[in-house]
Structures are given as structure tokens and as C-alpha cells.
Amino acid sequence: MKITFAYTTALFSACTFFLAACSGTNTDTNSTNNSPNNTTNTTTNVTTTSDKNTIPIGIALAQTSNVALLGQEQVAGAKIAEKYFNDKGGVNGTPIKLIFQDTAGDEAGTINAFQTLINKDKVVGIVGPTLSQQAFSANPIAERAKVPVVGPSNTAKGIPEIGDYVARVSAPVSVVAPNSVKAALKQNPNIKKVAVFFAQNDAFSKSETEIFQQTVKDQGLELVTVQKFQTTDTDFQSQATNAINLKPDLVIISGLAADGGNLVRQLRELGYQGAIIGGNGLNTSNVFAVCKALCDGVLIAQAYSPEYTGEINKAFRQAYVDQYKKEPPQFSAQAFAAVQVYVESLKALDTKNKVSKIQLPELRTELNKQLLTGKYNTPLGEISFTPIGEVVQKDFYVAQIKMEKDGSQGKFTFLK
Numbered sequence: 491m492k493i494t495f496a497y498t499t500a501l502f503s504a505c506t507f508f509l510a511a512c513s514g515t516n517t518d519t520n521s522t523n524n525s526p527n528n529t530t531n532t533t534t535n536v537t538t539t540s541d542k543n544t545i546p547i548g549i550a551l552a553q554t555s556n557v558a559l560l561g562q563e564q565v566a567g568a569k570i571a572e573k574y575f576n577d578k579g580g581v582n583g584t585p586i587k588l589i590f591q592d593t594a595g596d597e598a599g600t601i602n603a604f605q606t607l608i609n610k611d612k613v614v615g616i617v618g619p620t621l622s623q624q625a626f627s628a629n630p631i632a633e634r635a636k637v638p639v640v641g642p643s644n645t646a647k648g649i650p651e652i653g654d655y656v657a658r659v660s661a662p663v664s665v666v667a668p669n670s671v672k673a674a675l676k677q678n679p680n681i682k683k684v685a686v687f688f689a690q691n692d693a694f695s696k697s698e699t700e701i702f703q704q705t706v707k708d709q710g711l712e713l714v715t716v717q718k719f720q721t722t723d724t725d726f727q728s729q730a731t732n733a734i735n736l737k738p739d740l741v742i743i744s745g746l747a748a749d750g751g752n753l754v755r756q757l758r759e760l761g762y763q764g765a766i767i768g769g770n771g772l773n774t775s776n777v778f779a780v781c782k783a784l785c786d787g788v789l790i791a792q793a794y795s796p797e798y799t800g801e802i803n804k805a806f807r808q809a810y811v812d813q814y815k816k817e818p819p820q821f822s823a824q825a826f827a828a829v830q831v832y833v834e835s836l837k838a839l840d841t842k843n844k845v846s847k848i849q850l851p852e853l854r855t856e857l858n859k860q861l862l863t864g865k866y867n868t869p870l871g872e873i874s875f876t877p878i879g880e881v882v883q884k885d886f887y888v889a890q891i892k893m894e895k896d897g898s899q900g901k902f903t904f905l906k
Contacts, residue, residue: 543584543585543846544584544585544586544587545580545581545584545585545586545587545614545836545845546586546587546588546589546611546612546613546614547586547587547588547589547613547614547615547616547617547829547832548588548589548591548604548607548608548611548613548615548616548617548618549565549568549588549589549590549591549616549617549618549825550591550593550600550603550604550607550616550617550618550619550628551564551565551568551590551592551593551617551618551619551620551642551825552592552593552594552595552599552619552620552621552624553565553590553592553593553594554592554594554595555594555595555596555599556595556721556722556746556748556749557594557595557620557621557746558595559746559747559748559774559776559777560620560621560643560746560747560771560774560776560821561593561620562776563774563776563819563821563822563825564620564642564643564821564822564824564825565590565825566810566813566814566822566825567642567806567810567818567821567822567823567824567825567826567829568588568617568825568826568828568829569588570806570809570810570813570822570826571806571825571826571829571830571833572586572587572588572829573809574805574806574809574826575829575830575833580833581833581836581837581840581845582837582840582841584840584845584846586829586832586833586836588829589607589611589613591603591604591606591607591611593618593619593620593624593628595620595621596624597623597624597627597628599624600618600619600624600625600627600628601627601628601631603618603619603628604616604618604619604628604631604632605631608631608632608635608637609635612850613637614637614638614832614836614850614853614854614857615637615638615639615640615832615854615857615858615861616632616637616638616639616640617639617640617642617825617828617829617832618639618641618642619641619644620642620643621643621644621692621693621694622641622644622645622646622649622692622693622694622697623646623691623692623693623694625639625641625644625646625649625652625656626646626648626649626652626693629641629649629652629653629656630652630653632653632655632656633652633653633654633655633656636655636851636854636855636858637655637854638655638657638832638854638857638858638861639655639656639657640657640658640659640828640831640832640861641656641657641658641659641660641828642658642659642660642821642824642825642827642828643660643770643821643824643825644658644660644694645658645660645661645662645663645666645694645697645698645770646662646663646693646694646696646697646698647662647663647664647697647700648697649662650876650878650879650880651878654858654879655854655858656879657831657861657862657875657879657880657881658879658880658881659824659827659828659831659868659870659873659881660793660824660881661793661881661883661886662880663694663697663698663701663769663770664701665883665886666770666791666792666793666886667698667701667702667705667769667770667791668701668705668708668791669791669886669887669888670767670768670789670790670791670888671702671705671706671709671740671742671767672709673789673791673888673905674740674765674767674789675709677765677789678739678765680739681711681739681740681764681765682711682712682739683711683712683714683736683737683738683739683740684706684711684712684713684714684738684739684740684741684742685713685714685715685716685717685733685736685738685740685741685742686699686702686703686706686713686715686716686717686741686742686744687716687717687718687719687726687729687733687741687742687743687744687745687753688716688717688718688719688743688744688745689718689719689720689721689744689745689746689749689771690718690719690720691720691721691722692721692745692746692771694744694770694771695721695744695745695746695769695771696744698744698769698770698771699716699742699744699769702742702744702767702769703716706742711740714733714736714737714738715732715733715736715738717729717730717732717733719745719749719753720749721745721746721748721749722749723749723752724749724752725756726752726753726756726757727756727760729753730753730756730757730760730762731760733757733762734757734760734761734762738762738764739764739765740764740765740766740767741757741762741764741765741766741767742766742767742769743766743767743768743769743772744769744771745769745771745772746771746772747771747772747774747776747777747780748780750768750769750771750772750777750780751772751777751779751780751781751785752780752781754766754768754772754777754780754781754784754785754788755780755781755782755784755785758781758784759784765787765789766787766788766789767788767789767790768788768789768790769790770790770791772788772790773790773792773819773820773821774819774820774821775816775819775900775901775902777891778891778893778897778899778900782893782897782898783893783894783895783896783897784893784897785891785893785897785900786891786892786893786900787890787891788890788891789888789889789890789891790888790889790890790891790902791886791887791888792820792886792887792888792889792902792904793820793824793870793883793886793887794818794819794820794823794824794869794870794887795885795887795889795904796817796818797904798869798870798871798885800867800868800869800871801867802830802867802868802869803823803868803869806818806823806826806869807869810822816901817901817902818869819902823868823869823870824870826868826869827866827868827869827870827873830866830868831861831864831866831868832857832861834864834866835857835860835861835864836857836860838860838864839853839856839857839860861875862875862877862879863875870883870885871883871884871885872884887904887905888904888905889902889903889904889905890902890903890905891903
């Protein structure tokens, strides 16, 4: 049994619901048009009795703010999953319907998104949020309401321990982050001195930098400085100069795409020529437009590779390339996997007892139990969960950014 944190949250609405009928997949990022009509029938089941029933799954991701560089990739992965699984028959013939709520980049926006999805949109479960910082604030709301949450990119320490209804498909930073340091040492065994930068206002970055700093010590390297910044910062001249003066061979950055990319750019502009490792927040092709040609060479550990040979990854990769004309990033693959976990869990439940006949509170509880016991062949590879909701994943990677000289295009090249 997990240790559940006590938090105050909004009370459940006394009203239950019928979902509006929908034909085709949902591409609306505003859930207002997708919201069900309230009724006073307290025994309403999860689907409608109209022409085309749907099963609602909530998607609470950052579509705006500085976090949108990550959240928009997750939205793309979720939408590809919605079409993919509905084309294959949904949940034994019943389509899923993704209902999107924008969390923006802060805790308040995430709390509002979760409350809306739970109490108004009446979803069976939630995929989200984008940041660990947001998860620590909003996941307890779902826990109190007994609504399953699958985190697509929450890798900070302590996420699954928030409660019994919290799981994640994103491997913890403690497993992933050390791989990039080892890769940097493999490329240059002469690395001795390391400078670390991290965003002090972000829970994930603070968690990640602890792992990076411990890895530096474990590898017998000298940690010459630890520089702090905010995810909203744009000027890093002071921190970068302080670090460069100590002549590090390696710089490690834990931040998000916008601030982290700007820090990479300013380090290079100030003359730093050593190796750079980016944390998971820089693990997006959206960072290319921030540091352009100066992104070249940055190493980033990854929990996904487009080259993974699984059949579902081939389908996901092809769908993503067809739509976006580039390789799918980790954040899209993880969002796809999170939706997949719900779909396959619902299908397993439906074979035992039709989900359309189960009242919503019971369905949420049974769905949570089911998803924790399953095994899933996802674009990330085969994954499962521990009893507390921690993902079990086998394969991990390290990629290096390769940019065109003019900075117009780039890609992640996976190291062997």
C-alpha cells in the first residue's frame, strides 16, 4: 500500500452524466465543446446510449506557457494514439475520446485542469501532467477522487508514492540521467572537471540535478560549481561566466527547453568549448530553434528511440513522420504509451464485464487495479508497473544533437 498524502481538494459534484455522442476522433484542445450534459441520475454509466458511444480519457498537458515546447509534443503523441486505437476498434468496439485540458506551465492551471476533467468531463482516467512540479500539486486531487493518473513525463523522485491511483510511464531520472554522463566519458575519457546548472524553481530539475551531481561524484569527477537559475530566465551571462572561469570539461544542465536552450547558446557564445549534457527537459526537437547551430553536440539520455523495432513503434513512428515530417520525440512516444495503457486496460476489463455497464466510480477503481497488473508492448518497448505505479522499462538510450551548420535543421543521433 502506498503512503497517500493528505491534501484538500474540490468535492465531487453530486451530478452524474451522459457523454455527448461523437463521430470520429477528437482534435479540439478546448474541452468545453466535449463536456457532457449533467443529469440527476446517480447511476449513470460511463458511456451514452446514443448512436456512437465513447469512453472519455482526460489529457491534462501544457499547451501554452514556456512548458508548451514539451506539452505540444505530448498532445501530438496522444492524438496519434487516439486515432491508432480507434482505427483498431477502440475498446472492443467502443471508441475512446480524448478530452484535452490545458494545464499551462504552473500548478494552478494543472489543478484547475484536473478538477475540470474529474468533476465536469467525468473522465475514466487522466494522462498528465507535463511537469513533475505540477504533478506534486495536482495528483493528490485525483488521488482523493480515486481517479487513475498516468504521468507521461513525470520523472522526479516520489511521483508514484503520491498515492494508490498515481502511476507513470516515464522512467525515473535516477535510472535515465546517469547514462548521459557515462556516454560523455566514453567520448572523452579526459573529462575531469564538471559544472552543473539547474532550475531551482522546478521540482524535476531539482530532483534531476541531485542525480547528476551524485553521478559526477560516483565517476570520480570534480564538481567545480553548481549554478542556479529560474525556468523563466533568459539571461545567463553571470552564471555562465562564473562557470567558464573555472574551466570545466563538462557542463550539465537541468532545466526546460526554452531556458536550457538559451543557456546552451550563451555558454557557447561566451567561448565554452567543452562537452554539454542536457537533462530530460531539453529532450525535444523544439530546443533546436532556441540554440540553433550551437545546440550541436549536446548529449541527452533518452527513454525512447525511433529505431526501436517493435511493431507498434513502427506504426507510431510512421504515423508521426507522415504528419510532422520528422522523427517522433520521446515526449510524444510517452504520451502515446500512456494512452495505450488505458486502452489496453479498458479492453481487459471489458472482457470480464462490459465497461458501459459499470458505474463511473467503480470503473475508475477497477481500471486503476487493472492497469497496474498489465504488461504493454509500447513504442518505449515492453513496460509494466510495480505495485506502487512505478514503470518497469528495459531499454534506454543516449542521443547527441546534430545540427546543420546554418542551424536551420537538426536531429537526435542515437549513440551505439
